[in-house]
Amino acid sequence: MTRYPGGPAESPGFLLWHVTHTWQRAVTAALAPLDLxxxxxxxxxxxxxxTNEGHTPNQQDLARQAGTDIKMTSQVLKTLENKGLLTREISPxxxxxxxxxxxxxxxxxAQRAITAVEAVDETFFAPVSTPALVKTLTKLTATG
Known part of the structure; x- marks a missing residue:
C-alpha cells in the first residue's frame, strides 16, 4: 500500500532520490577532468x-560545514593531502x-572546481532556480 495513487512518480522522496542522482552524475562528470x-x-x-573567510578549520569544523561523517572526512582529507592539495597540521x-x-x-x-560545479548547477537548476527554491532547500537541510 502507498499513499501515492500514482505510485513513485508522486512520491516527493522518490523524486528527490532521482533528482539527486541525476545532479550528482552531472557534477561527477564535471569534476572528472580535474581528478576530484x-x-x-x-x-x-x-x-x-x-580559510578564505579567515578561519583556521580543523577536521571537525570541516565535517560540520560539509555535513560529512568525521571519520570519512579524515580519510578523504588524507587523500587530498597526498595529492598536495591541502595540509593537515597538529593544532597549536x-x-x-x-x-x-x-x-x-x-x-x-578548488576555484576551478567551484566554477565547474556552479556551471552544472546553473544548467541543471535553470528550469526551477528561484530564491524560493534555495529557501526551500535550506529549510529542508535544517530539518536533517
Missing part, C-alpha cells in the same frame, strides 16, 4: 571557503586536532 571525486571537491572547497591549541589549509595548488583547483 564529489566528496573530495566538497571538502576541498569547504576548506578553501573557511589542541594536540588531538589537526588544522587544515589549502595549498596553492589546492586553492587553484
Amino acid at each position: 571525486t564529489h566528496v573530495q571537491f566538497v571538502l576541498l572547497a569547504c576548506t578553501w571557503w573557511l 591549541t589542541d594536540a588531538r586536532a589537526k588544522t587544515l589549509a589549502p595549498t596553492p595548488a589546492g586553492i587553484e583547483l
Whole structure:
C-alpha cells in the first residue's frame, strides 16, 4: 500500500532520490577532468571557503560545514593531502586536532572546481532556480 495513487512518480522522496542522482552524475562528470571525486571537491572547497573567510578549520569544523561523517572526512582529507592539495597540521591549541589549509595548488583547483560545479548547477537548476527554491532547500537541510 502507498499513499501515492500514482505510485513513485508522486512520491516527493522518490523524486528527490532521482533528482539527486541525476545532479550528482552531472557534477561527477564535471569534476572528472580535474581528478576530484564529489566528496573530495566538497571538502576541498569547504576548506578553501573557511580559510578564505579567515578561519583556521580543523577536521571537525570541516565535517560540520560539509555535513560529512568525521571519520570519512579524515580519510578523504588524507587523500587530498597526498595529492598536495591541502595540509593537515597538529593544532597549536589542541594536540588531538589537526588544522587544515589549502595549498596553492589546492586553492587553484578548488576555484576551478567551484566554477565547474556552479556551471552544472546553473544548467541543471535553470528550469526551477528561484530564491524560493534555495529557501526551500535550506529549510529542508535544517530539518536533517
